[in-house]
Amino acid sequence: MNSPIKEKILEIITGSYLYGTNTESSDKDYLGIFIPKEEYILGFRNVEEVDLSRVTKTEAGKNTSDSIDRKLYEFRKYMKLAMENNPNILETLFVNNKNIVEINEVGKELLNNRHLFPYKGLKQKFLGYAFSQKHKMIIKKDHYFDLLQAYDYLDRFDSKKYIMEVALMNNCPNFLKQIESETHNTKFIKVGDLNLLPQLTITSARAKIKERLDKVGNREELLTKYGFDCKFAHHAVRLLLEGKELLLTGELQFPLKEASMLLDIKTGKWKMMDVINYIELLEKEYDDIVAKSKLPVNPRFKEIEEFTIKTIKKYII
Numbered sequence: 106m107n108s109p110i111k112e113k114i115l116e117i118i119t120g121s122y123l124y125g126t127n128t129e130s131s132d133k134d135y136l137g138i139f140i141p142k143e144e145y146i147l148g149f150r151n152v153e154e155v156d157l158s159r160v161t162k163t164e165a166g167k168n169t170s171d172s173i174d175r176k177l178y179e180f181r182k183y184m185k186l187a188m189e190n191n192p193n194i195l196e197t198l199f200v201n202n203k204n205i206v207e208i209n210e211v212g213k214e215l216l217n218n219r220h221l222f223p224y225k226g227l228k229q230k231f232l233g234y235a236f237s238q239k240h241k242m243i244i245k246k247d248h249y250f251d252l253l254q255a256y257d258y259l260d261r262f263d264s265k266k267y268i269m270e271v272a273l274m275n276n277c278p279n280f281l282k283q284i285e286s287e288t289h290n291t292k293f294i295k296v297g298d299l300n301l302l303p304q305l306t307i308t309s310a311r312a313k314i315k316e317r318l319d320k321v322g323n324r325e326e327l328l329t330k331y332g333f334d335c336k337f338a339h340h341a342v343r344l345l346l347e348g349k350e351l352l353l354t355g356e357l358q359f360p361l362k363e364a365s366m367l368l369d370i371k372t373g374k375w376k377m378m379d380v381i382n383y384i385e386l387l388e389k390e391y392d393d394i395v396a397k398s399k400l401p402v403n404p405r406f407k408e409i410e411e412f413t414i415k416t417i418k419k420y421i422i
Contacts, residue, residue, distance in 0.1 A: 109152040110139045111420060115212035118204040119197055124343060125360025126368045136197055137177035140420045153182040184413045188404050190227035192234045192344055198222060199357035211416055221408050223351050224401045228391055231348025235341045239384055242337035248297035251280040255296045256314045259307050268294050268310040269303035338380045339371035345387040352398040
């Protein structure tokens, strides 16, 4: 298949190497922006991103340091995500020189116009992303292993059977428990930290269990050693600190000035309750920060759209 890329305008190293929280085992993450060929702009073809990742894993299923997460975004897709203040995209506009792999004049112009993008709506974006990371970090060890056991155990039954039928069996293991809602007089099948409806088929129940396990990833060693996933914990704190800085100053500086603290969280030097208390403290600050922020209330849609159109026109013959 021919590449849809006409010209790459920017590629950077992102993730832990950008934040200043990388360790010897950290794999490198790359993010780039490209202008597509004319048929993807004027014709019927469509492309939003190109994934050039290379993944190598250990026997335990964990990425090795040789793994490369490399994703290139089509220019208009990138601009839309940045305008929406997607945290993973917005932060890349503030990349430091050390982490720029490749850049052309358009890429330089984009970075010089990064002030167009942050707006007060980033509060909801960063709080939402941080909440997701916090939720992933606090799955308890016993819940995690119950989910693993249940996922494998249910595979032995007819996929069309209901999970309640399995839970009612005399020899049903205790990682499948019947519980009753205290408020709605409704029965559930409890698996780990999930409450599954009794009318779910085995197929549907296993899909929900897998979805929960996938949110944790290959982090069994962290759960066993520390009792929580400290990598998700450090991401939750990082996002809240980045959002706070953007709201107060409209800028981000990399590596992050809190990199040492974040690395301590990432490597298990903080207890789970200390992390949770700090996250809650940061969350409570956001309303006051937004009130003080000099960022615009709404995205600068017109200016960003004009910049996008002007850039695309440069590449159309």
